Amino acid sequence: METVATIAAVRERVRAWHKAGHRVAFVPTMGNLHAGHVSLIEAARRHGDRFVASIFVNPMQFGPNEDFAHYPRTPTDDERMLAAAGCDLMFMPTVAEIYPNGPERATRVEVPGLSRILDGEVRPGHFEGVATIVTKLFHIVEPDIAVFGEKDFQQLTIIRRMVADLCMPVQIIAAPTVREADGFAKSSRNQYLNAQERALAPRIYQSLQAGAQRLRAGDCDYASIERAGFKELEAAGFRVDYYAVRQAADLGSPGPAGGLVVLVAVRLRNTRLIDNIRIERS
Ligand code: PAF
Numbered sequence: 001m002e003t004v005a006t007i008a009a010v011r012e013r014v015r016a017w018h019k020a021g022h023r024v025a026f027v028p029t030m031g032n033l034h035a036g037h038v039s040l041i042e043a044a045r046r047h048g049d050r051f052v053a054s055i056f057v058n059p060m061q062f063g064p065n066e067d068f069a070h071y072p073r074t075p076t077d078d079e080r081m082l083a084a085a086g087c088d089l090m091f092m093p094t095v096a097e098i099y100p101n102g103p104e105r106a107t108r109v110e111v112p113g114l115s116r117i118l119d120g121e122v123r124p125g126h127f128e129g130v131a132t133i134v135t136k137l138f139h140i141v142e143p144d145i146a147v148f149g150e151k152d153f154q155q156l157t158i159i160r161r162m163v164a165d166l167c168m169p170v171q172i173i174a175a176p177t178v179r180e181a182d183g184f185a186k187s188s189r190n191q192y193l194n195a196q197e198r199a200l201a202p203r204i205y206q207s208l209q210a211g212a213q214r215l216r217a218g219d220c221d222y223a224s225i226e227r228a229g230f231k232e233l234e235a236a237g238f239r240v241d242y243y244a245v246r247q248a249a250d251l252g253s254p255g256p257a258g259g260l261v262v263l264v265a266v267r268l269r270n271t272r273l274i275d276n277i278r279i280e281r282s
Contacts, residue, residue, distance in 0.1 A: 001083040003090045007140050010091045014052065014142055022049040025173075026143035028134060031055040031092075032072040033081045036178040036186040040147045041085040043175040047145045053082050054091040054137055060103040061129030067270075072188055091141065098136060109135045111158045111165070114251060118263060119154050119274065122241045130155055131162050138170055146170050151177040151185050153261055153276040157251055177275070179205065185275045192271040201273065203236045204264060208277040211245065211262045215279045222254050229264065238266035248278055257281060 004010055014024055025048025027040045037053075044051050055078055062068035075092060082090050099106050108128050114120070115127035138146065148156045160172050178186045183205035184198075193201060207229045214225050222245040229243035246252065248259035260279040265272065 001079070001087050001090060003079060003092060005091075005093055006097060007093070010052070010089065010140055011142070013089055014050075017050045018142070023144045024048055024050045024052060024141070025145040025147065026137070026141045026170075027051070027053045027087075027147050028137050029053060029055055029078075030057045030071065030188070031078045032074050032188040033078045034178075034186050034188065036149060036151065038081065038085050039178050040149060040175050041082065041087055043147045043173055044145065045086055047147075047171075047173055048143075050089075051087045052089045052091060052141050052143065053087050054093075054141070056091075056093055056098065056133070056137075058098075058129055058133040059095060060099070060106070060108075060132055061126050063123055063125065066123070067189075072191065098133070103129075106132065108132045109162065109166075111162050114154070114158050114161055117154075117251060118242055118244060118246075119265060122265065127155070127158050131158060134159055135162070135166070135168075138168055143170055145173055147173045147175055149177060150174050150278075151187065151275065153263060154251060161250075183209075185273075187273065189271055189273065193268060197268040197271070200237055200268065203233065204238070204266060204273060204275050205277075207232050207243070208262050208264060208275060211243070212277045212279050215245065215260055215262070220254075220256075225262075229262070233264070233266055238268060241265035241267065241272070 017024055025044035027044050029037055057071050059068055109131040110128045111131055120127050182202040184201045211225045211229050225245055226243050230240050233240045243264045245254050245262050247254055248261040254260055261276050263276040265274045
């Protein structure tokens with residue numbers, strides 16, 4: 001695996017692969033890789049011939065009181081992990097390479113509506129930062145395929161909408177959430193939890209499963225399911241930002257048909273954790 005830090009170097013490598021007829025699959029990340037990220041690379045390997053991963057902690061998607069400065073940065077381990085997973089090219093740019101005029105003055109991409117609900121309501125500007133960096137990375141890497149985890153379900157939905165709205169020639173692949181044995185979804189932020197908080201964490205997925213069970217049994221009292229999930233998590237000791245039942249296709253209010261998703265965001269002390277569960281319906 002080769003590691004490069006400049007836009008010019010990535011373009012040169014990827015254009016040569018395209019010229020040779022290869023399909024290029026891309027996995028954007030913020031580094032501090034774990035088994036969840038490896039599963040994204042594995043998904044990429046099923047769809048492409050050459051694999052690019054980016055490691056970039058994007059300042060634009062962090063709010064002023066969020067963990068940008070402290071976000072875990074482990075480039076040497078990340079490089080080893082990507083090479084072992086079969087990645088061909090790792091792109092690890094500096095902030096100045098990506099935002100030469102500073103993130104504050106950069107052109108921004110916004111997906112209206114979807115970016116302002118759920119996590120977007122609690123983290124103003126977050127999804128604008130995500131949509132902007134993903135657009136820039138797509139222009140830099142020019143991939144045929146890009147893989148995103150279902151754990152960040154709202155992010156995945158926003159990127160799908162953005163790609164469709166802006167006619168980007170990139171196929172978006174969703175990779176299932178990777179969980180610990182007790183159901184807790186893997187995330188770089190899990191390492192912030194102390195032992196007591198970690199012991200509480202599986203309750204998040206358990207609450208989603210309880211909601212999903214009611215929905216699968218045909219319960220359509222969505223407000224009551226949301227209230228029950230919210231109360232259960234608050235009683236367990238979480239600060240709950242939302243526990244919401246939505247249409248899986250567009251995160252709108254649930255209707256009588258179509259797939260559903262239950263999404264949750266909670267806080268344990270300073271750590272914010274999100275998860276979701278899908279419910280198929282005809
Ligand atoms: O999901 C992430 O790790 C980030 O939001 C992404 C997509 C790499 C953009 O910075």
